[in-house]
Amino acid sequence: MVDTGQEREREPGRDRDPEGRARSARPRDGLGRPLAYGAEGVARQPEGVVRTPDGTVREAQRLLDAGMPFHAHEVFEDAWKSGPPDERGLWQGLAQLAVGLTHAARGNTTGGARLLLRGAGRVEEYARGGAETYAIDVRGVVAWARGLAARVTAGDGGDVDAAAEAPRLRVSR
Structure with a gap:
């Protein structure tokens, strides 16, 4: 039998949108991990918000600084889709x-x-072409990412605190 997704839509207890995609109604923590139904969670980012590039960077930085990189990713996702x-x-x-x-x-x-x-690699490659980067500190962000990747791979420094490790997307003025 071919799975068309229609069977999944009808399963009781499964949170799905009208197209059958998973849309869990479970609350989530600041890192996007699902919590038990009824638990106090962090408000989700609305999907499909069209922002200016400056607005995208500002909102993502706010979320990163708050230790919510999962939510910042959703802001960037809206930017690439719109x-x-x-x-x-x-x-x-x-x-x-x-x-x-x-x-x-x-x-x-x-x-x-x-x-x-x-x-x-993607951010660095994009910036090489001289394209608009909206005052994003590309070199600094790339260096931050490579440094954190090396540190977590080596096992140095223990747990990663998302707020403390948040990158600065723009050069501080």
Whole structure:
């Protein structure tokens, strides 16, 4: 029997949208981990918000500084889905960096390091073409990602505190 997803939609207790995609109603913590139903969680980022590039960077930085890189990744995801195709690499790379930090903070050092390095490569590659980077400190962000990836891979420094490890997306003025 071919699984069309319709069977999953009808399963009781499964949170699905009208298209059958998983949309868990469970509350989540600041790192996006699901909590028990009824637990106090962190408010989710609304999906599909169209922001200016400056607004995207400001909102993502606010979330990163608050120790919520999973939520920052969703802000970057909105930017790559709503922005011009020639900017997707920048926003996807930044989203990968936020997810890499999320995984590292959750204790998944291997996955975290891989995503940090992949995101750093994408952001760096995007900036080489002289494209608009919206005052993002590309060199600093890339150095941060590679440094954190090396540290978590080596097992130095213990647990990763997402707020303390948050990158500065723009040069401090």
